[in-house]
Amino acid sequence: MTEINRSFAKGRTLVRWLFAAAFILVVLISGFFSGLMNKAGLLYLVSGSVAAALMGFTAREIGTAFRQAAGVVGTGESLSKSAHFWEAAARNAWVLGALGSALNFTIVLGTGSGEIAGVAVRMIQSFLVMLYGLVLAVICLIPAMKLSGQAERTLHREEARPASEPAGPSRIGFRTLTPDRIFGYALFAAVLVLNVVFLVGGRSQSGPLPIGKILLHWPAILVVGGGSVALALLMDAETGARGWTLGFAVTGLTGLLMGLIQALFGFVHRNIAEIAAACAFIISASSLSLLGLVAVAGPLEDREVMEGRRVRSGSLSRLFWAVFPLLTFIFLILAFIMVVTPMEKPGG
Amino acid sequence: MTVQHKDDTNMEDLLKKAFADDLPAEVAAGMRQRIERFRSGKARGEVPSAAWAWFFRRSVWVALSILMLFAGILLQGAKSSSPLADRISALKAEFSSVPTTRR
Numbered sequence: 001m002t003e004i005n006r007s008f009a010k011g012r013t014l015v016r017w018l019f020a021a022a023f024i025l026v027v028l029i030s031g032f033f034s035g036l037m038n039k040a041g042l043l044y045l046v047s048g049s050v051a052a053a054l055m056g057f058t059a060r061e062i063g064t065a066f067r068q069a070a071g072v073v074g075t076g077e078s079l080s081k082s083a084h085f086w087e088a089a090a091r092n093a094w095v096l097g098a099l100g101s102a103l104n105f106t107i108v109l110g111t112g113s114g115e116i117a118g119v120a121v122r123m124i125q126s127f128l129v130m131l132y133g134l135v136l137a138v139i140c141l142i143p144a145m146k147l148s149g150q151a152e153r154t155l156h157r158e159e160a161r162p163a164s165e166p167a168g169p170s171r172i173g174f175r176t177l178t179p180d181r182i183f184g185y186a187l188f189a190a191v192l193v194l195n196v197v198f199l200v201g202g203r204s205q206s207g208p209l210p211i212g213k214i215l216l217h218w219p220a221i222l223v224v225g226g227g228s229v230a231l232a233l234l235m236d237a238e239t240g241a242r243g244w245t246l247g248f249a250v251t252g253l254t255g256l257l258m259g260l261i262q263a264l265f266g267f268v269h270r271n272i273a274e275i276a277a278a279c280a281f282i283i284s285a286s287s288l289s290l291l292g293l294v295a296v297a298g299p300l301e302d303r304e305v306m307e308g309r310r311v312r313s314g315s316l317s318r319l320f321w322a323v324f325p326l327l328t329f330i331f332l333i334l335a336f337i338m339v340v341t342p343m344e345k346p347g348g
Numbered sequence: 349m350t351v352q353h354k355d356d357t358n359m360e361d362l363l364k365k366a367f368a369d370d371l372p373a374e375v376a377a378g379m380r381q382r383i384e385r386f387r388s389g390k391a392r393g394e395v396p397s398a399a400w401a402w403f404f405r406r407s408v409w410v411a412l413s414i415l416m417l418f419a420g421i422l423l424q425g426a427k428s429s430s431p432l433a434d435r436i437s438a439l440k441a442e443f444s445s446v447p448t449t450r451r
Contacts, residue, residue, distance in 0.1 A: 110435050116442055213431040219424035226416025233410045251417075258424065272444075276436035277427050284432065339436060342444040 014070065041129035044100050044195040045093065045136060051191050052092035052294055054184025056302030057085055069143035076155035079147050084305050084312065086144035090137040091321045092294060097133015098325030099290040100195070101126050103215075105332055106283050107199045109339070110214030123336055130329050181299070188295060220255060220284030227251030228292055241300030242314040248297055249320035252289025256282055256331050263338055272343060279335045286328040293321065 053062055065085035068074050074082070104126030108119065196215070228247035235243035259282035266274030301317060304310045371379070402408065 106432065109439060110432060119439065214435065215432075217430050217432050219420045219430070222416045222420025222423065224420075226413040226418075226420060229413035230410055230417060233406055233413065258421070262424070272437050272440050273429075273433070274427060276433040276440060277424065277430070279436050280430055280432040281424050339440050340443050343440065 012071075017070070036128060036131065038104075038125050038128040038132075040195065040198045041100055041104065041126075042132055043198075044191060045096055045129060045132045047191045048096045048100070048188065048195075049089065049093050049136060051184050051188035052096060052298070053085075053089055054180055055188060055295065056088055056092075056181075056184075056299035057306060058178055059180045061085060061306055065143075065147075068147055074154075076151050076158050079151035079154055080311075081306055083144050083147035083151055084302070086140050086147060087313075088298065088302050090140035090144060091318075092298060093133050093136035093140060095133075095290055095294045095298070095321060095325050097130040097136070098328045099287060099294060100129035100133070101332060102283055102287040102290065102328060103192075103195065104129060104199060105335070106215060106287065107196065109283070111200055120340060123339075127329070127332070130325075133325075184299075185295070215284075217280050217284035220281050220288055223255055223258075224248070224251045224285055224288040224292065227254065228289075240309070241297060241304055242317050244297035244300060245293065245314070245317040245320055248289045248292035249324050252286055252293075252324055253327070255285025255289065256327060259285065260331070260334070263334075267338075267343075270343060275338055275343075279338055282331050282335050286331060290325065290328060293324070 057065075061081065062085065064074070064078060065082040068079060068082040069086065105123060108122045108126055228244065228251050231247035231250060232243040235246070239246075259278045262281065263275050263278035266272070266278055297317070298321075301310075301313045305312060
């Protein structure tokens with residue numbers, strides 16, 4: 001009887017997933033949202049999410065998470081870990097969405113030539129990646145919440161694991177760099193490079209500047225790199241990977257605020273160069289911080305959870321992962337407004 | 349006195365008798381040379397390891413990263429030109445030059 005019930009449950013889950021996939025396909029084919037289409041951005045987000053999942057989880061853990069999302073039962077601990085996988089996938093989609101928007105925006109600024117209206121349209125289109133990230137994050141949160149509830153119930157039944165954090169050192173472990181995780185990092189690097197190549201391809205770069213020089217804004221690299229490493233090293237060893245999350249997020253926030261203040265001074269002084277430097281700093285600092293969060297801090301925190309060194313990611317880390325991409329998006333819009341706002345010269 | 353202790357004492361007496369005289373000069377010189385080589389080799393080996401230990405000290409990296417942070421802040425404050433900032437400047441100038449219609 002129990003076997004029949006399980007089969008029914010699996011069948012229902014499969015039908016639900018198929019229905020959702022068919023609905024999305026019909027919406028895409030209908031063309032109703034063709035104005036919201038950014039193929040390069042969509043491809044970047046999907047492949048980037050796959051790579052980010054491989055950076056933090058082994059292929060076996062990913063397989064288990066998919067099977068349990070499809071209705072396969074498991075122990076309380078395995079359900080809890082699968083719930084963490086889906087939560088991390090949602091987090092990665094959200095952060096990658098913001099990173100994609102920032103990268104697209106930078107490339108449009110770097111290669112923007114020709115008609116002004118066209119440049120402005122491409123700048124707005126770069127924000128679509130953030131929208132895709134939000135949609136994908138919501139899709140991933142559905143199994144995360146479902147499995148989290150199941151895990152709680154099962155753990156309660158098993159009366160096994162205490163709610164407190166497990167004791168013991170939480171040293172950051174590069175020793176767990178498995179081949180699939182190395183493949184994840186290689187894939188992630190390839191996705192970033194291909195995204196840039198795809199966006200730059202066919203566009204004339206005004207001036208002799210290669211795109212590499214446009215993407216490397218040294219003050220932002222020094223501030224985010226130096227600040228993050230300093231904060232992570234100054235933390236206690238027990239803080240583990242949470243130190244990296246805090247480091248990247250805090251230095252990113254500092255960069256955003258520094259840029260905004262400098263831009264406001266630029267408007268007061270009516271100095272275009274000052275405003276441009278501030279915009280460049282905002283975009284580069286936020287991009288680098290998001291890159292650090294998704295490629296360094298996130299996978300390290302995931303390993304801590306999957307190896308049983310922690311029950312879940314820190315609450316402060318989760319707050320930063322939710323808030324920082326949103327702030328980046330708001331600041332990108334501010335940068336867009338600053339770029340397109342006409343400014344008269346003093347005395348003009 | 350235990351049996352083991354008695355054995356040790358006998359062995360000690362035997363060694364004292366066997367090496368009653370000083371070592372021959374050439375043997376002593378050879379031993380000194382070998383000791384010197386061992387010491388100098390150890391000293392050579394210690395220099396890089398000490399340097400590496402210093403290099404990997406946490407405080408060194410903290411100081412370096414803080415220096416990087418301040419260098420970045422100073423560079424940004426000094427309004428040093430960057431390719432991205434130059435491009436934004438050019439775009440902003442283009443947007444400013446577009447004629448606007450006032451009603």
